[in-house]
Amino acid sequence: MSDHREPELPFEPSPDSPPEANPSVDQPADQAGFADLKPGPGHPLAADVVAEDPAQEDTDGADPAAPGGLDEPDEPAGPDGPDGPDDGGPGDGAEEPAGDDDRMGLLDHLGELRSVMIHSSLAALAATILCWFWSADLLDVMILPIRDQGVYFNAPNEAFLTRLKLSAVVGLFVVAPFIFFRIYGFILPGLYRRERKVVTPLLVATTALFYTGVAFAFLVVIPQVMTFLLSFGTEVMEPLIGVGAYFSFVTRLCLAFGLVFELPLLVFFLSVIGVVNPRMLLRTWRFAIIIIALVSALLTPPDVISQLMMAGPVIVLYIGSVLVSILATSRQRKRDEDDRD
Numbered sequence: 001m002s003d004h005r006e007p008e009l010p011f012e013p014s015p016d017s018p019p020e021a022n023p024s025v026d027q028p029a030d031q032a033g034f035a036d037l038k039p040g041p042g043h044p045l046a047a048d049v050v051a052e053d054p055a056q057e058d059t060d061g062a063d064p065a066a067p068g069g070l071d072e073p074d075e076p077a078g079p080d081g082p083d084g085p086d087d088g089g090p091g092d093g094a095e096e097p098a099g100d101d102d103r104m105g106l107l108d109h110l111g112e113l114r115s116v117m118i119h120s121s122l123a124a125l126a127a128t129i130l131c132w133f134w135s136a137d138l139l140d141v142m143i144l145p146i147r148d149q150g151v152y153f154n155a156p157n158e159a160f161l162t163r164l165k166l167s168a169v170v171g172l173f174v175v176a177p178f179i180f181f182r183i184y185g186f187i188l189p190g191l192y193r194r195e196r197k198v199v200t201p202l203l204v205a206t207t208a209l210f211y212t213g214v215a216f217a218f219l220v221v222i223p224q225v226m227t228f229l230l231s232f233g234t235e236v237m238e239p240l241i242g243v244g245a246y247f248s249f250v251t252r253l254c255l256a257f258g259l260v261f262e263l264p265l266l267v268f269f270l271s272v273i274g275v276v277n278p279r280m281l282l283r284t285w286r287f288a289i290i291i292i293a294l295v296s297a298l299l300t301p302p303d304v305i306s307q308l309m310m311a312g313p314v315i316v317l318y319i320g321s322v323l324v325s326i327l328a329t330s331r332q333r334k335r336d337e338d339d340r341d
Contacts, residue, residue, distance in 0.1 A: 116186045120179045127171030135163040138170055139243075142250060145223040149230065151243040162243045169251060173214070177207055198272075206265055213261030217254045221309045225253070228305040249301065256299035260314050267321035271328040278326045281318075288318055 131138065139162070143151050153159040184203050191199060233239055270276045281288070292314045293307070300306035 112186055116182045120175075120182055123175045123178050124168075124172050127175045128168045129171075131167040131171045131174070132164070135167045138166055139163060142166065142247065143243075145226045146230070146239075146241060146246070149239050149241060151241050151246050153243045158242070158244050162247050166247060176210075180207060202265060202268075206262065209261045209265065210258040213258040214254045216261070216313065217257035218250070221257065221306060222250060222253060224309060225301070225303065225306045229301075229303060253300065253306070257310065257313075260295070260299070260310065261317065263314060263317045264321045264324050268324045268328050271325040272332060274332075276325060277329055278322055281322045281325055285318075289315065292318065 153162070180203055184199070187199075188196070230239055267276065267281070271278075292311050296307045296310040296314065300310050
């Protein structure tokens with residue numbers, strides 16, 4: 001009988017060690033390497049495999065969206081934030097004030113306002129002093145409509161006070177453009193560029209219309225009104241006009257006409273902000289005439305001539321205001337269409 005022995009192993013396996021897997025012995029040939037395959041993402045054992053993966057353990061705590069466990073660099077935050085420009089900010093082309101007025105504090109604004117007031121007061125004072133030297137000639141110009149009747153003063157200081165007040169009014173009338181310019185310079189830094197284009201012509205138009213109204217009142221209205229009022233005298237009732245009362249009459253009438261001649265600018269402003277429109281102005285013309293008649297009665301002496309001479313030009317200005325409103329409304333509509341496009 002032949003002696004059959006088992007081949008000797010180079011080492012004795014431990015009884016506690018698991019048997020070494022030999023794919024060529026333990027597994028069929030068609031399933032070799034099957035144990036090394038990993039389950040798919042939806043398999044219940046996928047979580048266990050991921051937990052046992054050493055590459056996954058090395059990248060534990062890293063951002064899942066960053067490959068290789070490297071953190072992506074933070075997106076630099078610009079002036080408008082990482083999400084893009086905010087609505088209404090400089091990022092969307094919003095217009096900024098033309099000047100650096102937003103850098104000025106309250107005390108700076110008050111200081112600038114005080115400077116404007118001081119300069120305006122000094123200019124008016126200097127003009128008053130200069131006009132005082134020609135106050136006699138100015139008084140002669142003022143009494144031209146009643147030169148034949150003449151004027152009188154009833155108090156010892158009435159002539160002096162009248163000449164002083166006349167010098168102050170004419171001086172203020174002369175330096176009014178400078179005062180308007182200083183006020184405009186104060187508010188200019190806080191305006192946008194588009195507002196500058198509107199305010200500058202308005203300032204010129206305001207001054208021109210006020211001067212036109214004053215000139216119309218002094219050259220046209222006052223002579224006619226004085227002729228009409230003095231015609232009521234008789235042989236036993238002659239006029240004795242005090243210089244103080246006449247000065248107040250002329251000043252009040254010139255100021256009233258200067259203000260009512262600003263009507264087109266008022267209508268233009270109301271049309272720009274959308275309060276009125278040409279259709280409404282044309283539809284309410286009857287009420288407008290009544291209001292004009294009432295305002296003329298309040299601003300003029302209680303006589304028909306002065307009231308009619310104020311109401312007539314104001315009605316003409318009202319018609320011109322309708323045209324101005326049509327122009328302002330059409331320009332505003334065109335601007336809105338351009339912004340919409």
